Amino acid sequence: MRLSRYFLPVLKENPSEAQIVSHRLMLRAGMIKQASAGIYSWLPLGFKVLRKIENIVHEEQQRAGHMPMLMPTIQSADLWRESGRYDAYGAEMLRFKDRHDRDMLFTPTAEELITDIFRAHVGSYKDLPLTMYQIQWKFRDEIRPRFGVMRGREFFMKDGYNFDLSKEDALHAYNRHLVSYLRTYERMGLQAIPMRADSGPIGGDDTHEFLVLAETGESEVFYDSAVTDLSFGDRDIDYDDHAQCAGVMEEFTNLYARTDETHDPDLFDKVPEERRRVARGIEVGQIFYFGTKYSDALNAVVQGPDGKQVPVHMGSHGIGVSRLLGAIIEASHDDKGIIWPEGVTPYHCGIVNLKQGDEEADGACEALYASLTALGLEPLYDDRNERAGGKFATMDLIGLPWRITVGPRGLKNGVVELTSRRTGESEELPPEEAVKKVAEIYANL
Ligand code: ATP
Ligand code: MG
Secondary structure (H helix, E strand, C coil), rough: CEHHHCCCCCCCCCCCCCCCCCHHHHHCCCCCEEEECCEEEEEEEHHHHHHHHHHHHHHHHCCCEECCCCCEEEECHHHHHHCCCHCHHHCCCCCCCCCCCCEEEEECCCHHHHHHHHHCCEEHHHHEEEEEEEEEEECCCCCCCEEEHCCCEEEEEEEEEEEEECCHHHCCCCCCHHHHHHHHHHHCCCCCCECCCCCCHCCCCCEEEEEECCCCCHHHEEEEHHHCCCCCCCCCCCCCCCCHHHHHHHHHHCEEEEEEECCHHHHHCCHHHHHHEEEEEEEEEEEEEEECHHHHHCEEEECCCCCCEEEEEEEEEEHHHHHHHHHHHHHEECCCCCCCCCCCCCCEEEEEEECCCCCHHHHHHHHHHHHHHHCCCCEEECCCCCCHHHHHHHHHHHCCCEEEEHHHHHHHHCCCCEECCCCCCCCEEEEHHHHHHHHHHCCCC
C-alpha cells in the first residue's frame, strides 16, 4: 500500500473524549471513528488489524477442530422466552419490533439460537462431540460504554458452543478451548492469564476468564506472580487427547489467579507473600461449562448408546475480538504511539523515502516495495511529499514493527536503514539484506 493513496486520517491533537491510551491512539492513528456512543466505524487501518485478529482466532479454532458458521445478528424473542432469558437479560438487551409487531432483538450472545439448530438436526450420540463457533457482531446496551472498543455497545466477538454426551466429554471441550485460547493470545503477542471467575447471567458450573494485565483494566485481579512465567510456546498439541489437554489446563490454572468475584483471601494468604499480586486486568475471553442448563430448558436431547434420551452437556466460549485491539495497544505502546506485535500488525514493514522525487531514492523504494510484496509481505510505503520528521511521526504513531528508511546519502554507500519500532535500534545494510531480514522475522511466526 502507498500512503499517498491510503485513507489514514491521523489526528495531531489528543482527542479529549479518550480517557485511556488505547482509545486515544486508535483515534489518533485513524483506525476508528465513533458513530454513536459505543458504536464505531472501522476505518481501513483499524479494519486491517481487526481482520488479522479475526483470522488468528479462525485458524486456532479450526486447528482445535471447531467448525465455523454464522448466525444472524437479529433474532426473534421467541427462543429467548423459551429459555427464560428474555425477561432475565434486562436492559442490556436491545429489543425492537418488526413491521408485523413481532418482538425482535439484536443478539448479545447466541446460546438459544445454536441450541435450536442443534435440536432440529441432531438426534443421536453418534453425531457427538460437536463444536461450532462464529465470529459475529454482538450488541449489549451497556450502561457506560467507554474506553473505545474496549467497552462498546456493538462489538465483534467469537462465540463457540460445544455439545457433548457426557460431562467428561464436555470438560474435555472446556480444556480444549482453554488450550486453543492460550495459543490464540500468544500468537497476538499477548499474555492472557486464565483466572477462575464467576459465571454471571450465562450461568454454569465452571468458568475461567482470560485477563491481560493492564493498569487500565476494569477487573481487579489477585494472582501468584509465578503465573506470569508460564508460556505456551510452540508445543505440539493433539486436541483429541483428553489427558494432554487436561495437563495443560492443570498447568495453567493450578496457581492462584482469580478475579474479585471469586477471590478467596484465605487461599490467597497461602501464596508466598513475595509472589502475591493485586492488579488490574482486561478480560479478553471467557470459557464456560454449564452442563445441561440450556439443553434442559430447550429440550436438546439425543439418544444415548443405551437407547435412552438424554440432555446434552454444553459449554460456551467467547473471545472479545474487537476488544483485543484495545488490549494489545494497552500492553504494547510508548509515548510516540502503538507498537504492533508482528502477529497482528496491519502492514509488515514501513518504507520511508527521505527524499521523494529524487530519482535514485524513488527507484530504491519501488524496488524494496516490489521485493517485499513478491515475498508475500505487505509493506506500507510513505511516498508522500512530506518532511522526514512528519513521516517518522506517522510511522511511529501507527506502530509498524519494522521500518526501512531510504535516503540519497545512504544509497551512495549502497545501504538503507532498518529500524525496530520496539527497541528503536537501527542498522545500515544493503537493501536486499534488509528485505531478507524482514522476511526472516515474519517467516518464524
Ligand atoms: P464484561 O464482564 O467485560 O462485561 P462479559 O463477561 O459480559 O464481559 P462475555 O459474555 O464473557 O462478556 O463475552 C465474551 C467476551 O466478549 C468478553 O470476554 C470480552 O472480551 C468481550 N466483551 C464483552 N462485552 C464487551 C463489550 N461491551 N465491548 C467489547 N467487548 C466485550
Ligand atoms: Mg465474561
